[in-house]
Amino acid sequence: MSLTRPFHALTAAAVVVAVALGPAALPASAATAQPLPSADQLKSALLTAADLGPGWTETPATQSPSPSPSAGASPSASPSNPVTGCDALSALINMYVTRPGAAIPRAETELDGPNGNPMVTQALAAEPSDQLATDFNSAADALKTCHTITFNAGPSDTVTFTVSPVTLGDRKDAPAVHLDGTLAGVRLNGYVGIERFGAVAMAFGYFERQGSNEQAASMEYRTAVAKVERALGAKAGSTTAPTAVPATPTEGRRV
Numbered sequence: 001m002s003l004t005r006p007f008h009a010l011t012a013a014a015v016v017v018a019v020a021l022g023p024a025a026l027p028a029s030a031a032t033a034q035p036l037p038s039a040d041q042l043k044s045a046l047l048t049a050a051d052l053g054p055g056w057t058e059t060p061a062t063q064s065p066s067p068s069p070s071a072g073a074s075p076s077a078s079p080s081n082p083v084t085g086c087d088a089l090s091a092l093i094n095m096y097v098t099r100p101g102a103a104i105p106r107a108e109t110e111l112d113g114p115n116g117n118p119m120v121t122q123a124l125a126a127e128p129s130d131q132l133a134t135d136f137n138s139a140a141d142a143l144k145t146c147h148t149i150t151f152n153a154g155p156s157d158t159v160t161f162t163v164s165p166v167t168l169g170d171r172k173d174a175p176a177v178h179l180d181g182t183l184a185g186v187r188l189n190g191y192v193g194i195e196r197f198g199a200v201a202m203a204f205g206y207f208e209r210q211g212s213n214e215q216a217a218s219m220e221y222r223t224a225v226a227k228v229e230r231a232l233g234a235k236a237g238s239t240t241a242p243t244a245v246p247a248t249p250t251e252g253r254r255v
Contacts, residue, residue, distance in 0.1 A: 036126040036199055037232060042107035045231035047122050047224050055114035086146035092139060118208035120220050126200045129240060136196050140175040159183040168193040168221040171237050191217035195225060198234035
C-alpha cells in the first residue's frame with residue numbers, strides 16, 4: 001500500500017523549507033550579477049530511483065503550497081496558512097505562500113520506497129551567494145529554534161510534529177531535525193535537513209510511517225549530498241560558487 005495522499009501533502013509541506021531558502025523579494029539586478037546553475041543542471045544533481053536501489057520509484061513531485069486555494073475548497077482547507085507553531089519557520093514558509101518572490105532556478109523530486117514507504121523528497125534552489133547566505137542562515141536558525149510544528153493540508157489532514165535536532169551527514173553543523181507525529185492513528189516520522197553548496201541550497205526529507213529509521217535517513221541524505229557535490233562541483237558547506245559547473249556525471253547504481 002502506498003503512502004496516503006495526506007502524507008504526501010504533509011511531506012511536501014515539510015520540504016517547503018527549501019522554499020524558505022529562496023528570497024521573498026530578489027532584486028532584479030541580483031539575478032544577473034552571478035552566474036547560477038540552470039534548472040536543468042540542478043535537476044541532474046537530484047537523486048533518482050537508481051541512486052537509492054531496487055524497489056524505489058520516482059513520482060511526480062507534490063506541488064508546493066499555492067497562495068490561491070483550489071476551486072471549491074473550503075476556507076479551512078486553504079493552504080494560505082499551511083504551517084503554524086515554530087514562529088520563525090512558520091513565518092518564512094507562510095510569507096512565501098502569500099507573497100512569492102522572483103523566480104530562481106529550482107528542481108525537486110519525490111521518490112517512494114518499496115510499497116510506498118518510506119519516501120524521500122529533495123529540492124535544490126540557486127541564488128546569488130550573498131543572498132543565499134542570508135536566507136540559509138535564517139532557515140537554519142528557524143529549524144534550530146523549532147520544537148513543535150503543525151502542517152495544515154486540510155480539515156482532516158493536519159498533523160502536529162514534535163521537533164528535535166539530529167545529525168544526518170558528515171557536517172555536524174548542517175541543520176537537520178527529526179519530526180515525530182501522528183495522523184489518523186498512524187505514527188509518522190520525518191527527517192529534514194538543509195545544506196548549501198556554494199550558490200545552491202538543498203532541502204532533503206526522509207519520511208516513513210509506523211517506523212523511525214535514522215540510520216536509513218542518514219544513508220540517503222549522504223547519498224544526496226555526494227551526488228550534488230559531484231554534479232555541481234561544490235563541496236557541502238561551501239559558501240562560494242565553483243568556477244565552472246562540470247558535465248553531468250554518469251549515475252551510479254546501488255545494488
